Amino acid sequence: MFNPSQHDVRRFFCETFRKQRAGEILTPLEAIARDWIVQHPEYDDALKDVDAALAADYSVERGQSNPFLHLSMHLSIAEQISIDQPPGIRAAFTALAQRLGSGHEAHHQMMECLGEMVWASQRSGLPPDGAAYVDCIKRR
Structure with a gap:
């Protein structure tokens, strides 16, 4: 199973940004x-x-959103x-995107549900509840 570290994720996005800016060929991901x-x-x-990205602190206490978490x-x-x-x-995404008129905004709404699912799983010690996640999206 692939389990990238925080630094791996940050390097990936920084390298993708660099390659995009340089007009280089990108992998499908x-x-x-x-x-x-x-x-x-x-x-x-x-x-x-990339060096600044690796050193950046996006802790809750600092009050900044984490661009790497958001993009991930x-x-x-x-x-x-x-x-x-x-x-x-x-289907839940398609319906939400149609209601909101934006796939991007639908993703942002889904992030709230994804965060809730992960938080509930961590808190309970149980596996993530995919059905509850989809139901959350349907209620948005």
Whole structure:
């Protein structure tokens, strides 16, 4: 099972940003990441310097949003939708995107549900509840 470290994730997004800017060929995963990076120009400064990215502290106490977590959640949700896992997530996403008039905004709403699912799993010690996650999305 692939389990990247925080530094691996930050390097991946910084390298994807660099390759995109240089017009270099991207892997399929980098191409998906690039699509989300382009939709978040507010993260350009965080992505342009890998050393600064590796040293950055995005703790809750500092009150900053973590661009690497945000982009990672976009990637996770895109993968979930592409394989319809958990079952029903693709249809829930499609309905939410239609209601909101934006796939990007639907992703942001889904991030709230994803965060709730992960938090509940960590708190209870039980596996993530995919059905509850999809139900949360349907209620948005």
